[in-house]
Amino acid sequence: MESVTLGIIGCGAISDVYFEAGNRFDALDIAACADLDADRAEAKADEYGVPRVLATEDLLADPEIDVAVVLTPAGTHGDLVSAALQAGKHAYTEKPLAATKAEGEAILETAAERGLTVGVAPDTVLGTGIQTCRDLIDEGRIGDPVGATALWSNHGHEHWHPDPDGFYEDGGGPLFDMGPYYLASLVTLLGPIQSVAGTANTPFAEREITSEPRRGERIPVSVPTHETAVVTFENGATGTLLTSFDVWESELPGFEIYGTEGTLSVTDPNRFDGTPRVHLSDDDDGEWREVSVERDHPGQQRGLGLVDLAYSLRSNWDHRTSGDLGFHVLEAMDGIRESAEEGAYVQLSAQCERPPSVPDGFPTDVGPAGDAE
Numbered sequence: 001m002e003s004v005t006l007g008i009i010g011c012g013a014i015s016d017v018y019f020e021a022g023n024r025f026d027a028l029d030i031a032a033c034a035d036l037d038a039d040r041a042e043a044k045a046d047e048y049g050v051p052r053v054l055a056t057e058d059l060l061a062d063p064e065i066d067v068a069v070v071l072t073p074a075g076t077h078g079d080l081v082s083a084a085l086q087a088g089k090h091a092y093t094e095k096p097l098a099a100t101k102a103e104g105e106a107i108l109e110t111a112a113e114r115g116l117t118v119g120v121a122p123d124t125v126l127g128t129g130i131q132t133c134r135d136l137i138d139e140g141r142i143g144d145p146v147g148a149t150a151l152w153s154n155h156g157h158e159h160w161h162p163d164p165d166g167f168y169e170d171g172g173g174p175l176f177d178m179g180p181y182y183l184a185s186l187v188t189l190l191g192p193i194q195s196v197a198g199t200a201n202t203p204f205a206e207r208e209i210t211s212e213p214r215r216g217e218r219i220p221v222s223v224p225t226h227e228t229a230v231v232t233f234e235n236g237a238t239g240t241l242l243t244s245f246d247v248w249e250s251e252l253p254g255f256e257i258y259g260t261e262g263t264l265s266v267t268d269p270n271r272f273d274g275t276p277r278v279h280l281s282d283d284d285d286g287e288w289r290e291v292s293v294e295r296d297h298p299g300q301q302r303g304l305g306l307v308d309l310a311y312s313l314r315s316n317w318d319h320r321t322s323g324d325l326g327f328h329v330l331e332a333m334d335g336i337r338e339s340a341e342e343g344a345y346v347q348l349s350a351q352c353e354r355p356p357s358v359p360d361g362f363p364t365d366v367g368p369a370g371d372a373e
Contacts, residue, residue, distance in 0.1 A: 021303025120326025124307030127272025143261030
């Protein structure tokens, strides 16, 4: 398969896994990178053998580049993805797709008008962990899905991240930072979301950085930092979602799916691997049992979403980390915050379909154009 040529915009900490993916997968070829800090871009180019360092506007204007990969702070995703599409590029962005539903809608409209493709992280839904959980649900191992619990919490990124500002600005907060992992996985496992209801709290107007090199600096908080939601799916299942930067410690389970015949303990959606566990009604021992993972996929490899996008551009491969899924997740998160403000359920437009299961062997089972499984 002909490789897809990439230009990376944003050379911060997350960029390393994308540069590594460019060297790992034959479907990807990184031609250039850009960053507001030119020295940082030069350092990444030297480290990973990227041939050119460009200004962002020059990267978007370069006819050699097929896909603009946006790895900048969350609040800038909408503008940069839109700029890429306006320049005639396909785009892939770290989560979330954009900071607001309106920005996301504009992105999908532009992509459709111009015949371009948008991909959105998280790509962990492609990994063996979530896909094995998908297999168990599709096989009926726990019966018909009834509900779900998805919980993630810590006490803020200012305790470990060198530049935590973006997590407390528009496009940030625990819901927009970690929610995409759980919501994208829930849609992959249970299908589209019908409605959401949310509550939100912001107990601290400022946060003190305790990580280096900015230890002692105080930063403002402009987004909710403790967010809880009820999520109703089109298939009738309901879920509880909690994301928080205000929890010191917790003993609650992280991610479970409840069915008419048992419970599935889902693998960490922030990882590609992991071993699911089930507790089934017909198990006489009444024990949790690990389920062996037999899928032949790569392990912890961020960047698979770019391969997913590349396959969809070069063959008849179904795009699983698509802009439609990314927008559906964004609409759900936007709806949760709207609900928290208005005190009412928010109905989603449900433009997204449940992504197909990933064939075993991904990402090595695609042949010439038109031959993808």
